[in-house]
Amino acid sequence: MTVATVGVHIVDILARPVEHIPEGQDTVLVDQIRLTAAGAAAGTAVDLVKLGNDVVTMGAVGDDELGDFLLAVLAKRGVDVSRLARRTGEQTAASILPIRPDGGRPSFHVPGANLGVTLADLDAETLRGARAVHLGGMDVTFGLGDPAFFGLLDELRAGGALVTLDLLSELPDLLGMARAFLPHVDYVLPNESQALLMTGAADVPAAARALLAEGPRGVLVTLGAEGSLVVTSAGETHVPALKTDVADTTGCGDAYCAGFITGLLHGQDVITAARWGTAAAARVASGLGSDAGLTDLPATLALL
Numbered sequence: 001m002t003v004a005t006v007g008v009h010i011v012d013i014l015a016r017p018v019e020h021i022p023e024g025q026d027t028v029l030v031d032q033i034r035l036t037a038a039g040a041a042a043g044t045a046v047d048l049v050k051l052g053n054d055v056v057t058m059g060a061v062g063d064d065e066l067g068d069f070l071l072a073v074l075a076k077r078g079v080d081v082s083r084l085a086r087r088t089g090e091q092t093a094a095s096i097l098p099i100r101p102d103g104g105r106p107s108f109h110v111p112g113a114n115l116g117v118t119l120a121d122l123d124a125e126t127l128r129g130a131r132a133v134h135l136g137g138m139d140v141t142f143g144l145g146d147p148a149f150f151g152l153l154d155e156l157r158a159g160g161a162l163v164t165l166d167l168l169s170e171l172p173d174l175l176g177m178a179r180a181f182l183p184h185v186d187y188v189l190p191n192e193s194q195a196l197l198m199t200g201a202a203d204v205p206a207a208a209r210a211l212l213a214e215g216p217r218g219v220l221v222t223l224g225a226e227g228s229l230v231v232t233s234a235g236e237t238h239v240p241a242l243k244t245d246v247a248d249t250t251g252c253g254d255a256y257c258a259g260f261i262t263g264l265l266h267g268q269d270v271i272t273a274a275r276w277g278t279a280a281a282a283r284v285a286s287g288l289g290s291d292a293g294l295t296d297l298p299a300t301l302a303l304l
């Protein structure tokens, strides 16, 4: 089963535990530092491979060392990177994440090459061959908010492909623009603050209903440790998170998307697929980095 991930590619540099930034030039020893392939397309691509899917990813990175690293680690994890654009003279997107002892994750971020992605960077023929297309971070790759891309998504869906949408930022202007994707996707998976910022609604159920009214078949709002709210024309279902020893919640949303897509591709209904997403997210919460803790599909489903 082939899945194409399209959108945001980021190198995450994570350290844990970090309680404060040291004074002056002081050094604080930490337990662990990791570099990972992350972001709503790249991180989800890695998770999708771990869950047993064939995955090709599309978007853009720079020609810097971070780009070398991102391509190498994605390829090592089994993601097809042959369709990923490299931009001369641009910086690859990166985040520095000092992870708090409770798993909280403040960040410093450079959006870099993600900001310039356009339809010209995507391989339409490869997308036509995919069973599922996951759009990761369309608020940040805002150049893809293009009527010609919407036409392609409609064509893919008419041909039977599943199209899913995740967001990345907490920026109201960018999130507002990403609403233009809603009539052209099957499922949208924002987190709580993104759902509220996209709609201006007073609470999550109202936000989910407002997003559903714009055209997708379902809205899955992730609520961190509270789980997720799944809203379709059939009604609203709260899917609780699974109890886990939390090390770092970075990439939990990406893992949720990967588990959800995998469930649907295995013929599961929306609520069961949401549980698969919840299990994948719980795995990722247990380790440092957006792919940590996730190994394979059987071990993930064993949590359920």
Ligand SMILES: Nc1ncnc2c1ncn2[C@@H]1O[C@H](COP(=O)(O)OP(=O)(O)OP(=O)(O)O)[C@@H](O)[C@H]1O
Binding pocket: 190, 191, 192, 221, 222, 223, 224, 225, 226, 227, 228, 240, 241, 242, 243, 244, 246, 249, 250, 251, 252, 253, 254, 255, 256, 277, 278, 281, 282, 285
């Ligand atoms: N502390 C936690 N314990 C257990 N599960 C968690 C925890 N935090 C998150 N999750 C799981 O991960 C899912 C997604 O989390 P969250 O809402 O934080 O996503 P997000 O903000 O999109 O994350 P990211 O974009 O960094 O991947 C939740 O629906 C839940 O199932």
Ligand SMILES: [Mg+2]
Binding pocket: 166, 167, 168, 190, 191, 253, 254
């Ligand atoms: Mg997210």
